Amino acid sequence: MLIELKNINKKFALGEKNFQALREISLAIATGEYVSIMGTSGAGKTTLIDIIGFLDRDYTGSYTFNGRDVSQMTENQAAQLRNTHVGFVFQNFKLIPNLSVFENVELPLLYAGKRRGETRPIVEEALASVGLANTGAKLPNQLSGGQQQRVSIARAIINEPDFIIADEPTGALDSGTSIEIMKIFQSLHRQGKTLLIVTHDPKVGQQAQRMIRLEDGQIVMDGRESNDSPRTD
């Protein structure tokens, strides 16, 4: 199993008291799954993906990633996992404004140890795969919101991560542009990528093959799309 959480509890210290943001979360995600995480504001979605994405290791319960116990790792090992095994896509793109599109997408490759001389074909292929061939020389602010989100998807897939976490990837986009971005996620899914998408938008959530709903820090629904066709006989 790629991701396996068992009985995860997460508390935040709030003054004298604790606030329990996640309760007894148990969840297994296999390679190639396309999962949406839905729930109202404050339900615990970001808290959960921060744990899954190795950003937060302050919880109780167990997290096993590809058979490795995440809680036993050092901070450096967790950072290494985060940099090379996860691709992040954010609502507000988080591109670096004074770097070109090419340089934004290239950066994770350089962090992973690639030399400048060997990155060009990899970056160009990633940009082409999100429909942005020949855009590398532009600065992020010369692009539309939808194009900037495509750049951030190219950046997220550049190191061929084991999974991609997208936190409200269409939250800052109009509905037409959202549909374009969701088509890219569908195509990544068809290529076998593992996707976790946090969203408020039911139209976005329903595109996933599996929908998880959180309420007050608990999983209240975890359902896969049914492939049963109605009987005709």
Ligand SMILES: Nc1ncnc2c1ncn2[C@@H]1O[C@H](COP(=O)(O)OP(=O)(O)OP(=O)(O)O)[C@@H](O)[C@H]1O
């Ligand atoms: N650092 C923190 N300290 C204290 N409480 C926190 C902290 N981070 C989150 N919380 C609380 O934990 C709960 C879950 O927050 P979380 O951000 O995971 O919700 P969410 O489902 O992602 O919401 P949204 O859709 O608004 O992003 C909320 O009640 C929030 O106030």
